[in-house]
Amino acid sequence: GNSVTQMEGPVTLSEEAFLTINCTYTATGYPSLFWYVQYPGEGLQLLLKATKADDKGSNKGFEATYRKETTSFHLEKGSVQVSDSAVYFCALSVWDYKLSFGAGTTVTVRA
Amino acid sequence: NAGVTQTPKFQVLKTGQSMTLQCAQDMNHNSMYWYRQDPGMGLRLIYYSASEGTTDKGEVPNGYNVSRLNKREFSLRLESAAPSQTSVYFCASSAGGLTGAADTQYFGPGTRLTVL
Numbered sequence: 007g008n009s010v011t012q013m014e015g016p017v018t019l020s021e022e023a024f025l026t027i028n029c030t031y032t033a034t035g036y037p038s039l040f041w042y043v044q045y046p047g048e049g050l051q052l053l054l055k056a057t058k059a060d061d062k063g064s065n066k067g068f069e070a071t072y073r074k075e076t077t078s079f080h081l082e083k084g085s086v087q088v089s090d091s092a093v094y095f096c097a098l099s100v101w102d103y104k105l106s107f108g109a110g111t112t113v114t115v116r117a
Numbered sequence: 118n119a120g121v122t123q124t125p126k127f128q129v130l131k132t133g134q135s136m137t138l139q140c141a142q143d144m145n146h147n148s149m150y151w152y153r154q155d156p157g158m159g160l161r162l163i164y165y166s167a168s169e170g171t172t173d174k175g176e177v178p179n180g181y182n183v184s185r186l187n188k189r190e191f192s193l194r195l196e197s198a199a200p201s202q203t204s205v206y207f208c209a210s211s212a213g214g215l216t217g218a219a220d221t222q223y224f225g226p227g228t229r230l231t232v233l
Contacts, residue, residue, distance in 0.1 A: 107159035
């Protein structure tokens with residue numbers, strides 16, 4: 007079956023620190039990979055995605071590269087801000103549109 | 118353009134009561150989904166509707182029913198609520214069709230349900 011494993015949190019950082027959240031996956035077929043973000047009290051919104059091996063998704067200073075050889079899609083940001091405090095979810099989708107989510111990683115950035 | 122809307126935002130039920138969660142989207146999307154979010158478990162798919170007129174079970178369908186009322190609306194019904202159904206419920210929609218695995222889902226703000 008399809009599954010996603012992501013780094014457990016919570017993660018607490020100072021402003022301008024480097025953020026990495028690890029994500030690995032297991033999938034049948036050729037999945038698309040996603041990072042969704044959930045800000046406090048809100049629904050999820052797409053942060054970035056990659057649809058094939060070696061693609062790099064990027065948005066709002068965040069980046070993630072689809073690594074087929076290591077079945078990974080790690081999220082990185084070089085300099086976090088307080089406004090980046092949120093829960094981050096790694097997810098995958100195969101041909102049937104359904105998303106399989108990781109457990110989520112709570113990130114808190116302190117000023 | 119409101120995107121995906123859900124009602125109500127909060128609800129408290131007693132065990133055995135029934136209720137319907139409403140969801141609507143204004144993006145002309147073909148596919149719609151219901152998820153539940155529980156601490157430490159990410160989001161789990163309850164039911165989905167790939168297109169108007171079709172519905173299918175997801176990962177955790179027991180205790181729920183759904184209705185795809187039209188292309189815009191997809192409701193989730195709890196016939197006899199149980200404390201195990203205390204959760205945050207999210208509706209989502211996506212274009213579906215030929216987008217395949219690259220399909221992006223758009224989420225509503227959620228309904229926080231407590232069953233006593």
